[in-house]
Amino acid sequence: MLKVSDIRDFIHLLDESTVHELRIETDEIKLTLKKADGSPVVATGVESANTAMRLTGTTSTQNANMVESVMPTKESKEDDSSTSVIRSPMVGTFYRASSPNSEAFVQVGDRISEHTVVCIIEAMKLMNEIEADVKGEIIEVLTENGHLVEYGQPLFRVKLA
Numbered sequence: 001m002l003k004v005s006d007i008r009d010f011i012h013l014l015d016e017s018t019v020h021e022l023r024i025e026t027d028e029i030k031l032t033l034k035k036a037d038g039s040p041v042v043a044t045g046v047e048s049a050n051t052a053m054r055l056t057g058t059t060s061t062q063n064a065n066m067v068e069s070v071m072p073t074k075e076s077k078e079d080d081s082s083t084s085v086i087r088s089p090m091v092g093t094f095y096r097a098s099s100p101n102s103e104a105f106v107q108v109g110d111r112i113s114e115h116t117v118v119c120i121i122e123a124m125k126l127m128n129e130i131e132a133d134v135k136g137e138i139i140e141v142l143t144e145n146g147h148l149v150e151y152g153q154p155l156f157r158v159k160l161a
Contacts, residue, residue, distance in 0.1 A: 004148045007031065029151060084134045085142075086156040088149040092123035096145045104145075106156070110138045118156055121149065136160040 014022050014033050022033040088094070096104040096119055106118045112132045121128045140157035143149055 004150060004153075007150065008148065082160055083139065084136065084158045084160055085154045086118060086130070086132055086134065086158060088121060088151060088153045088155055089130065090121055090123050090128065091151050092121040092128070092149060094143050094145065094147055094149045094155065095120040095122065095127075096141070098127075106138050108138050108141060111161075112136060112138060112158065130155070132156075132158070134158050134160060 010022060010024065010031075010033060020034065024031045024033075096106075098105075098120065105120075106112060106116065112118065113135050114131065114133055116132045117129045118132050118138075119130050121130055136158040138156055139159045142154045142156060149155065
């Protein structure tokens with residue numbers, strides 16, 4: 001799986017290059033980055049894919065080598081059926097609270113239901129409230145407040161009720 005820092009590096013690299021589109025596919029995701037003439041880079045699509053990593057578009061050899069050097073890593077599988085993972089439904093910025101001065105929506109030890117708002121993901125300047133979709137107890141927060149998250153990235157681990 002690509003790391004958030006890898007995606008940020010790709011965006012920065014694309015922004016500074018003459019390349020207009022970059023597509024990256026792994027076993028876990030399909031990421032397309034595009035820019036219009038003079039416009040900043042935008043992520044136009046992230047979806048599941050079952051193909052080997054490859055790069056399409058025109059790039060320099062150095063840029064292609066950088067992309068090829070990012071190897072997908074397998075996430076540990078959940079063998080314990082008594083827990084579940086709440087995953088990000090989109091790419092964006094993860095926020096644990098509705099504002100910097102507010103308390104987090106949920107803390108470790110909090111009991112949640114299927115409709116409990118657990119966080120906000122900001123995508124394209126829209127604040128999207130993310131609901132738990134499971135009933136249980138938060139046992140672990142898996143990402144940092146204010147960090148970029150990927151589609152499908154684990155956000156919380158929940159002990160099922």
